[in-house]
Amino acid sequence: MPRLDTVVEEIAARMRSREERGKVASYIPELAKVPLDQFGIAVFTADGEMFTAGDADIPFSIQSISKVFTLTLALGKVGDQLWNRVGREPSGHPFNSIVQLEYEKGKPRNPFINAGAIAVTDVLLAGHQPREVLGEILRFCRFVADDDTVAIDEHVARSEKVTGFLNTALANYMKAFKMMENPVEHALGVYFHHCAITMTCRQLAMAGRYLAFSGRLPGKGVSVISSERARRINALMLTCGHYDGSGDFAFRVGLPGKSGVGGGILVVAPEKASIAVWSPGLDPHGNSVLGSLALEQLAKAMHWSVFGG
Known part of the structure; x- marks a missing residue:
């Protein structure tokens, strides 16, 4: 298994060099002002480590x-x-x-x-x-x-x-x-x-921990929701979290996720990691182009699909 920190850094480097980035959500005037050349990623793991790369500490509208x-x-x-x-x-x-x-x-x-x-x-x-x-x-x-x-x-x-x-x-x-x-x-x-709540990738990855770890905040011994409820929310994220692009995201990434037209995506690898990516350029469905691509590469490199392999 490759080292997660290396994988995260390599993905961020590849995203920086990509030219096709989609388009910002221009129908909301404030979002139309966000520069297109940004990409951030943060991954919080089961053992309490946080790995970040790119613009992981720039706040964005989570939408x-x-x-x-x-x-x-x-x-x-x-x-x-x-x-x-x-x-x-x-x-x-x-x-x-x-x-x-x-x-x-x-x-x-x-x-x-x-x-x-x-x-x-x-x-x-x-x-x-x-x-x-x-x-x-x-x-x-x-x-x-x-x-x-x-x-x-x-x-x-x-x-x-x-x-x-x-x-x-x-x-x-x-x-x-x-x-x-x-x-x-x-x-x-x-x-x-x-x-209109704003978060950074780092904050968003932290916020998703309860969904990644059966309703609990790891290391704190705090239960936010039951494990059954976390599982059900994750199921809805997998089937409905990317609007009418949800099937394609499940096919390519194989993890529950929720996107926003601010360019962020929160993704859950159950019992392994809570992941946040952000890049403001969107595809026609309203999902981050670079964010989706980065998650596909991360899931493949770490073998994190909920469907195995």
């Missing part, structure tokens, strides 16, 4: 990766009742599609597409003010990342709100089918803000 953390909180709050509000199947449609929502009478296909994540946010709002819920989400992210500097980028949140017409339409559509219990503007406000 849809935050949906993993809100899903964790919502399951903690209402358990399997959550599945009355949101499904568990891959969508096969773009992450912001309204077509499927009409066909399925306002019930989103899974918690990782935009409509599903807005529905999950609505569940978290029950009996609480938006500011309280946002504080809870941010505290949870800081707790699992073991870093109180994790923050929300207000410029990105504002940028999303100003341009978020489609997300507003999705939320109103669900409200029309009585799938939203709180005011639409409250759910959207919290949603836009939790998508």
Whole structure:
């Protein structure tokens, strides 16, 4: 087995030299400003070591990766009742599609597409003010990342709100089918803000530890969620974590992962490592071009696929 530190360094070097990097998410004005020539990787292993390379300490907007953390909180709050509000199947449609929502009478296909994540946010709002819920989400992210500097980028949140017409339409559509219990503007406000959380690759790899290690934070003896719940969240990440590119990612990388249009990807190698990569250039599905390629190379080099070999 090759040395992990060497593999990580070599991957970062190869990514630096690549010319095809995709395109930044220009539909969110603040994300359109992010320089394309960046790549970072961080790998936290079962024995507590952290290996990083490239731009692993530059903060970026985690965007849809935050949906993993809100899903964790919502399951903690209402358990399997959550599945009355949101499904568990891959969508096969773009992450912001309204077509499927009409066909399925306002019930989103899974918690990782935009409509599903807005529905999950609505569940978290029950009996609480938006500011309280946002504080809870941010505290949870800081707790699992073991870093109180994790923050929300207000410029990105504002940028999303100003341009978020489609997300507003999705939320109103669900409200029309009585799938939203709180005011639409409250759910959207919290949603836009939790998508605007910023982390570095190092922080994100730390934040994913509970999913990589059966619900526990290794070395701390702290259980965040049950091992069964961690396994189920990982299953959803594998089948739905990359929007309508999820099948291809499972085929190429073979690990549960959740991408965001900020260019980050959080990936779990069960009982082996929690991995974060970031490069802002995206493919047509909204997934990081270099991030996906780097993860494919890492999984192959370390034999980390959940499918063996």
